[in-house]
Amino acid sequence: MYPTHPRSPAGTKPASIALVGAGEFGATFAAQVRRIPDLRLRLVCDRDAARSEAALLRAGYPAAEIAFCSGRATILAAMERGQVAVVDDLALIADLPLDAVVEATGQPEAAARVAEQALGSGYHLALVTKEAEVTIGPLLAHRAKAAGLVHTPVDGDQPALLIGLIARAGMLGLPVIAAGKASESDYVFDPVAETVTCWGRTVEAPGYDRLFDADPQAVLAERFVAGLETGTVPDLCEMAVVANHCGLGADRPELHAPVVRTVELPSVFRPAEDGGILGRTGVVDVFACLRRPDELSFAGGVFVVVETPDRATGLLLASKGIPASKDGRYLLLHNPIHLLGVEAPVSVLSAVRQGQSSGGADVKPRVDLAARANRDLAPGEVMEMAARHAVPAFDPLILPGSSLRPDAPVPYYLAAGRRVLRPVAKGAVLTVADVDLDADSALVRLRREQDAAFGTA
Incomplete structure (x- = not known):
């Protein structure tokens, strides 16, 4: 899942990388990749060349190291001079001395075209746009493997980070009961003002303190606040990506998407016969993290609920501060952060140096x-x-x-x-x-x- 030797042997040339899409994710990748000796950003492609230039300047690239290019000859000349070539035409990334393309357009149609161009030119592909991954990811993985290349989702975004947690649980021999993520905005309960805030909207919620501290199973339905979302389209998209990579399913088509405190996750996402909400195990789901303003956010974080080897072990781990169900049978593994393009170089290194994806080993359209x-x-x-x-x-x-x-x-x-x-x-x-x-x-x-x-x- 991760390169065992992040640094290449002495004398190895840095891998040459192209970035397509200079938006939020792409800009953070451009900034961070400068700190990775084994990777060198050679080209940025975006329909708005000025946006590419602005992203590079913010990332600390001197203006003299940025070259606007309109054809293959000028791109190659810029690369030879050690500059970052900036282009606004996707066709210009074909058949260049590149090792990998990081696709970060955020548009599924554009991402499909980038992916086809990259793999067709013999480049490894790091696909950021999950909307394309959920639609054609299995084909891209299949094409890449047939060509001796790697197609990978990227660390820094939730699908790859969750796949990594699932893989860790598997390596430890811990059965995955549920795997999922927190929605991108917490349910923030202010006990003084008696309000709940989510997605920038604040709603009065008198008496909500009773729901905050109660047994979650007794009050789950009451915790939903009308007009405040708990599971968005991108959330379900990301969970579908994980299902295709890891062989998990959905307990219900719309997912449960409850409002839950972090410490409650192993008690809620467990089988119904044990007091949880699941009709089966091995599923993906999402939740809205319920917290006070002074508590740590889980927005956009990922989690896995696993079954412990035995209840005594579970209770022991719970005593060490690991969230667990009261009977010690179910345990929470979680990563509350995702660092966008700052983490993505790990996936790119894994692809170009180790020939490994940050995704699953058997990607299918499940x-x-x-x-x-x-x-x-x-x-x-x-x-x-x-x-x-x-x-x-x-x-x-x-x-x-x-x-x-x-x-x-x-x-x-x-x-x-x-x-x-x-x-x-x-x-x-x-x-x-x-x-x-x-x-x-x-x-x-x-x-x-x-x-x-x-x-x-």
Whole structure:
């Protein structure tokens, strides 16, 4: 999962890296990679060349080390001079002396094109855009392996970090009961003001202190505050990615997404017969971290609930401060932070020096992120995405993976932004036949190739 020798032998040339996408994640990667002797950023590609320049300058690259390039010859000349080439055309990254591409566009269609270009040029691929990974990740892993390359999700984002926790539990022989993440915004309860704040919105919550300290199983339903989300589209997307990499499933299509304090996780995410909420084990899920303003945030962190070897061991570990269920049977392993591009160089090093992915060893299209209509949909409506990837007319679901058959659930990111072709009743799962798929989309084309490669066509 991680390179055993982060530093290469003396005399080894640094690996040459291209970054595609100079947004938030890409900018943090550009800043951190300067501190990694075994990696050298050679090229940045973004449709907005000025944004690339600004990201590099903020990261500490002198202006003299940045070269705007318009063709292969100028790119090669800049590389020869030790400069970072800046380009605004994806086609220009083909067939260069590069070892790996870090894709950080944040746009699934663009990410699909970047991935195809990178693997086709013989580069290792670090895919940041989880929306592409959930749709075509298994195919990219399959293509990379066939070409002797590595396709990897990246540390710094939750899927790879959670896959690492799951792998650690597996190495220790600890059965994974549930694996998941905290939503990106905590439920922050202020006992003085009697309010709950989430996603920047504060709601009055008189009497909520009774729910804060109570047995979670007795008050879980009451902890939800109307209008405050506990599981967003990106949360379910990331959990679907982990399921495809690790062979886990979903206990329910919309996930449970409870409001839970960190110390309560091993008591809540355990089988129902033991007092928890799960109908089965080996599942992914999310939660909203309930805390006071003076408590440590878990927003965006990842966790695994495991079964202990025996209850005596569990109780012993609980006495050392490890969160556990009261009977000692279930234990919490967690990582409350994700450092975006600051951690991503670990995954890139793992790929180029060790030939290893930060993802799973057997990536398959086990599940899809799908959509259920939360109101009646009429032909001609366009399903535009809003903040946090929400399509207001959709509720996200994790369903068993299937091909793009007309009657099969349409993958969420193939439906987003597209036109509805026929009436869809409230409560119905959108199918491929319900949506006008983009005939020119690389994402759609690669998804159909994935269906064929894995025998689901």
